[in-house]
Amino acid sequence: MLNFSKKLIHWYLQNKRELPWRQTQDPYSIWLSEIILQQTRVEQGMPYYFSFVETYPDVKALAAAREDDVLKLWQGLGYYSRARNLHATAKKVAYDLNGVFPDTYKELKKLKGVGDYTASAIASICFNEATAVVDGNVYRVLSRIYGIDTPINSTPGAKEFKALAQELIDKKDPATFNQAIMEFGATQCKPKNPYCLHCPFSESCVAFQQGRIADLPVKKGKIKVRDRFFNYLIFITPKGETLIQQRKEKGIWRGLFDFPLLETEKDLQKEHFRESVNKLMILGKDKSVKFEALPVEEIILQQRAPIIHKLSHQKLHVKFWVIKLSEASGLQMIAYERLGDFAVPRVIDRFLEDFDFKDFLE
DNA sequence: AAGACGGGGTC
């Protein structure tokens, strides 16, 4: 289409939102915002952007942080590998690259957590390099306007859309073009109920003209969701201490903290709790003990029906069991008041919001 | 090429 970029940029200049990261070309700010915005809506990411900029004003400040503190600030945003990669890349830039971000797509893409999209975004916005971004918005806009039904999550699809975007990009102003096409997808050419009636491209939009708006873009395969049953053990000593652990293994919530966990094949009933938990090893900081060796005084299940916590690939059935200990366990525990210092999964944060340890003390 | 990885919003 002739003049696509001209019309698009015209639309953008009249309709764009004023967003904090649109007031700068500073690579640190742009990089930070792009990482936060991966698979994340602007409204959800915005508060995190503000708290990160305030807490870590530049890449050196972020590099000097402890990873646990970065994770704590990231708590609730999800996809926590982003936070770990963010910190690793900050250290790389601060200590190996003299505090200066790479200024080309090719070099940017070598950074941890920076893929094709993010490298293109930074290179274009900060350094005026004409490399096209292809995110979910771009897939939608281009598949509709050009009537392309190649699955967007396929290798041919990725190549085809990248090439088309690269062909369309305004070589003189790639920064504005890239942001314009994403903004257009986010606010006009939405997944559901797009504003086709006053769309500047409706006359030539293949999907609109052929009534295929709802069918594009095409995505292959559906993800299958696995059911898991989590039983969290909230230990409480007479001194008001509890036990937490950091999730080190691969899988969900890596790097975050949670309570000792008993995972079962199905929903665990109170009658079967003892037999199921007895052989469980409770991992302390320095040593570990079997559950059955602990001085358990009382077990109180916090809810009859499990809490359902949905992730993209898993459906979690979560129960919290309070385990009152009559004396110190021999394990190294923490005062419950300090729980707030640790990054925890949303489901635990939510539980803690209306749980009071004092109810179980004297 | 296919899965894994979070949490929240929309319809």
Place this chain on the structure above:
DNA sequence: GACCCAGTCTT
């Protein structure tokens, strides 16, 4: 319940 979000990394 299904789909999507300013995607990336691992298998």
